[in-house]
Amino acid sequence: MADRNATTVMGRGESLLFLTDDQLRRGIEAMFFAYRGFTADPDRILQDYGYGRAHHRAIHFINRTPGTTVNNLLSILGVTKQSLNRVLRTLVEDDLVESRVGTRDKRERHLFLTPKGAALERALSEAQRNRMRDAYRAAGPEAVAGFRTVLEQMMNQEMRRHYLDDGDGPR
Amino acid sequence: MADRNATTVMGRGESLLFLTDDQLRRGIEAMFFAYRGFTADPDRILQDYGYGRAHHRAIHFINRTPGTTVNNLLSILGVTKQSLNRVLRTLVEDDLVESRVGTRDKRERHLFLTPKGAALERALSEAQRNRMRDAYRAAGPEAVAGFRTVLEQMMNQEMRRHYLDDGDGPR
DNA sequence: TTGGAAAGTCAACAAGGCTGACATAAACTG
């Protein structure tokens, strides 16, 4: 047990972390296995619709920021427009997403969930929130704070912007 | 700020977490964006070899448990044997992995990294460990413990077994 | 000794990434 955990040593007023390769490897595998659990429930639901994770991601971020443009979604998702377009096309065809021509700039398309799309979004996010909530409850409040802190540090700088870019921050 | 974080209330000797849907949604997005960061560095390296994440995963777990069988790897990775086989075939062809016929049971193949494979493994895991270490350092020791705890709770039961199944536990 | 189960391989297909080329419309710029 003592051999497994990171050791904290106080020196010169700062706490230093000594991390062995094995401890880091465990963190890496934790990410791998946890991400599988994280996506397992939505994946199951999506299968009934013939959709995949790509559809889930689009639906999630359209729900988070209704009226977002294709270009904005592109930079959040980090895929090519061809790839996103394929997904969006099926979602529009199936009446889950509505694509409205921009009023100010008519080149832009603003994306919204239809009632049908919102219903699927609720089913997906409810499943995912339930798992997240259960994990949080079992881990306790301090663990939750640490979890979020480490994840934020693990993101690329650019992604951190998108992650924060719907709150009360500047810009 | 006060509105953003989970609130802890002490009642009947237990701490209760009140989690809003927005707080949970942030956790969900944190996982999404962080996983992208988590895989970004290895992905870059793999590109030079013409490999993908599937190759990385195989190499990682063969390195962790040298001599593991295809079947064992299968249950860890959670893909079909046909899918894994394709990846393993290219790795064997490229002399990164050696597949030895089992001595006790000749149906089994035991997998090992060649020196070449071990070199790639080191490059990949070093990149990933560096990111993990930086995140840990920036987040601090308490955050790291919480991070691991929440991730462990988020795994499926079956995966938790694989995650722990190389340590000092029973069986 | 024979039939079933288990491990692994081959073939073919689908989802969802990618690049490249090109079209259209709208906005912007000199």
Next chain:
DNA sequence: CAGTTTATGTCAGCCTTGTTGACTTTCCAA
């Protein structure tokens, strides 16, 4: 106003990595 840039969409084709189905080899138990 002409030319360029921007936002979006589309077609074609490729790659990785998942899938299912069919098959071989090997092992084991009745």
